[in-house]
Amino acid sequence: MASDLQVKTSPRPQSRLALEVVVPAERCQRSYDKAMRGLCRTVRLPGFRPGRVPRTAVLQQLGARQVWITALEQLLEDTARDVLNDEDLNLLGKLQLQDSFDALAQQFKPGESLTLNMEADVRPSAMLKAYRDLEVEVEEASGEAMLASALEQRRREASTTVPLERTTAELGDVAVIKLLPPPRDGLEEESPLPRERELEVDLEERLEEDETVSGIVPLIVGMAVGETRALPEETKGDEADGEDGEAENSSPARQDPDPENGTNRVSITLCGLKARRLPELDDAFAQKVSRFSTMAELKEALGREIDRQVQEDNKESRQDALLNRLCEEMDVELPQSMVDNEMEVVKEDRKKEFIRRLGLSPDFTFSDKLLQQLELANLEEARRRLQRNLALETVARAEQLTVAETELEDRIRTLRKQLKAGQARKLDSRKLHAFVKTGLLREKAMAWLEEHNTFKVRTAMVESSVEP
Template sequence: MKVTQEPLPQSQLGLEIEIPAETTQQAYEKVVQNLSRSANIPGFRKGKVPRQILLQRMGPQRIKEAALEDLVQDGLKQAIEQESIEALGNYKLTSTYEELIRQFQPGKPLKFSASVDVPPTITLGEYSGLSVKAEETQPEADAVDKFLEQRRVEQATLIPVESRPAQLGDVAVVDYSGRFPGEGEESTEISGAQATDFQIELGEGRFLEGIIHGIVGMNPGETKEVPVTFPEDYPREDLAGQSAVFTITLKELKEKELPELDDDFAQEVSEKETLAELRESLETQFREKAERETATSKEQALLEALLEKVEIDLPETMIDQEVQTLLTQTAMQMESYGMDVRKLFNAETIPQLKERSRPDAITRLKQSLALQEIAKRESLTAQPEEIEAKAKEVLEQLSGQDVDPKRLREVVESDLIKEKAVKWLEEHATIELVPKGSLTPEQTEGEETPQEESQTEAIAQEEDVDAASQTIDVQAEPAE
């Protein structure tokens, strides 16, 4: 079989394949034989239909189509094996089917064109001696004190208060009912804006601001009308930006009594015996966390600089696989949060999610392939004992799941080699550490990075659906 190869864009390989005359005849005869054994023609037993009758009844076109399908499939497979082509997928017949039908004559050579995705060629510029800036994270000086104070608040005991009015920091148990004010004495009750025995912590951002400030200063047993304006971005569109009046009855008032910051507290909130041991442990954790963030910043800076040095024409097969990997990881993450993955990933959302994940997939692929190329050039390898130790660690994390040990070792080895390539880049690079937030705006609490945003679009869609049913008690808790 004659095969001519031609490189095509997007890491495709074009193939011109010529199937020998004897092969086309054999394929045609095979189809005729199979039909003669299975055809059900009145007046003849199966397997006993004369060839001429069979050809008349079935029609030469149908037989040629069946033979042609086998010839193309088998011919492409044999061509790939014959030429030792490392095919990734995305097999395409570039010759038109109508043209092949007209051309096909049993006993004569058959030529057709096809294409297949193959591993991309990696063009890598000078990667040694990269010069980058990375943000350095330093532990906050009062991080341990803040953490301990937060835990004290969490461990606080609620003590009933009767001798003074409510103040910020207290916990109030209230009944409330909201209405839209109308002309004269007419008013309209707000659906879903009523609650009995609801426990609200009087703190900034804990509830509707107007209600919090309205309760402050009230005494237990007092009832008060409080004007409230809903925020413009309130989840319920029918309430967003609207003015309302809430009738609030303060039924109980409690204040938080914080535990003493001593060894007993340390034993209550940790496995440490003394407060000094707990402080030392926390200092170590905050320091290691800062070191990890700095290491991540350096790695990201190096990878971004590396992308500028590499040119890769990625095949569609690899991009599709990486997009699928991203979506699978996202689905597993969402499932771990207890969310219904079937609602997040359906026929309507999956195409959108794939499109949004595509840029991230391309970036990850280019970084990964560039690191693999560096590892190859610098002879970086993972030792068997390293692979075994890491595989064992991953297996423990995936306990109870069906895992292919061979595939796991391949993934672990690949990851270890890429880690070594990153380390090599760092050792041969000039990295200037700058204060955190000086290169990019510091992320505020609850704000997502672009990658996190692309991976959680589905959550937002589900939240949009649920928002219509939310009422003002979204952050209130029923009193015990």
């Protein structure tokens, strides 16, 4: 921060900081002089050459108050920039002026000091009640369970489907559906989106746990072949369903979309139903899906790959469980600006995953309803990510963990190599340095936590639906 500013701070709830900034008389005078010079260059008056209008003529034409207002606007902008750049204050987002501009305009006078009252979010101070010598419960995968899952995946890939005579969708069916995106007003012919997209969806309960396709399966179950419904629409708790939910299947959310009110939503049409036929796990299956002659050889080869995957997955499971436990032990007030920024990141991640899972075009247009349904999950995920990062940073500070300069420079070089030349050149070196250092400190904190805590391990059970 510029050394001529005097700043007093006081904490506010929700990780905010109140600032009383005294702007010295010299800075106020410089701002006024700068504003006056700028107006003399830009104001056009008859009888004067452009850029050569004298101060007295500008004051006579605009009035002293207008010049003061121009000077005050520039003064506030310059002061806010200097305050935000002060690394000791650790401010986030934008400064909010607590005094009205009109009130400040009445107080502002060139050659006199000015006091500004501001507020801003600050990086929160997290308090961990405990972070070492904890016993953390964690469920770890077993090689047997992962082998069974891998074989099940290959069975599904080698499976066939046969049409069903039944015309009403049930759990366990394979539904053939068409997704119809909403039209863009007046742009149907020029839209890059396909007007229709056909795909198959396995109607399985486990898919309901996947937030990217949450609501798809229960929406399709109960549909009749040829029926069309809007996607997505809340099907539970809707006023039209009644208190007991008995009218769920007849609610507007489960009927053909209204031609006037439903055109702004994606539609699902059930085109047909199939049953999936899985092959037996025998030597013939092994020969069909791999280069091996027997199931024993296939299992042995898969087992070697899975052993490495088990180690990676179990390490991730331990870290997840440990971070979840730390969040339970942590007291922190997350500032809204941090949550809002992280929400934007989560939204983009979720959109990309949703598009990938459903095989949609990257240009797929999300309806307002779909975005609203994802909003709560996005907020919870944003808070979860922030809490985890803050917990790691708190441990790093408490244990005085450090990053060697050589390690930091090596990681920065590696990161720059991964970026395109144009992207690398645009990076702010100071921000990149801080970003990489923070990441390395989090990694060191995670390693420290794994070393100084113990895990109570439960082994995941083998899926009962998979043949041994």
